[in-house]
Amino acid sequence: MTDGFAVVDKQAGPTSHDVVARARKRFGTRKVGHAGTLDPDATGVLVLGVGRATRLLQFLTGLDKSYETEIQFGVETSTLDAAGEVTATHEMGPLDVEVVRAATAGFLGDIQQIPPMVSAIKVDGRRLHELAREGKEVDRPPRQVHVDRFDLEPVDAESGRWRASIECSSGTYIRSLAADLGTALGGGAHVRTLRRRSVGPFTLDQAAPLDEAVIRPPAEGLSHLSQVRVADDVAVSVGYGRVLRPEELGVDGEGPWVVLDGGGAVLAVYGPHKDTLVKPVMVLATAPSAETDPGS
16 A cells, blocks of 8 residues: 555545545555545545545645536525525526626635535534534524636526636635525526536546546645755654754745655655744654664
């Protein structure tokens, strides 16, 4: 078993937890986690951490994501997607392209978004989707998210079907974005299909069905962080998890820094410590062997 990231092209049906369970059998280890949930009906990029790389998922979960979705205007559902029951219909007519694009402009940049009831967020210790299954609805505080791109084009303007390409921050609910856009246009909407195209540096081009997915080196998932290669003597100290001076590690700035050995393998991730030092946030691998701990 190799430590690293597997980029899965998730199919519609299984939950993200189901994919993780299957991946444990596929890769022969219980050390498997994912970098961000996809709804059961959603497809696309699901990044898995395998082996010791599960400890690196914390550096991926907050990365920007991109999606392609089909939005149905004129119909609201209980789950904001096609799986829910129809709760309202609206006569919105064929929407004008310029009117739709003008409305989407109001959803760019930093926006406040209320999470849907069918989500994994906890309120008073209970997940919202658990409360929703019990027929309960509770107040959800709005959360700030960021949308960089929200482009729409009609698929079938007469029936109200539009395709959207979205680039956004982690934590953005695409279902809520579609529903809120429908409201802004004087009616309602829900998501018909949803496909995640990227998570940070990983894209659909690298993704494959679970049975065909390969484990990629940990460094590929950390390309958004500063990286530094160290000589063998420093690598030994890093492997022991030692607190170092920035100049010993060859870094400056605020970090975090991915520390690589001479061959490009990830040894650790370091961060600032007590203003003038750096220490490991986590140590992934043991450094090259040495007869004695250099600090002993």
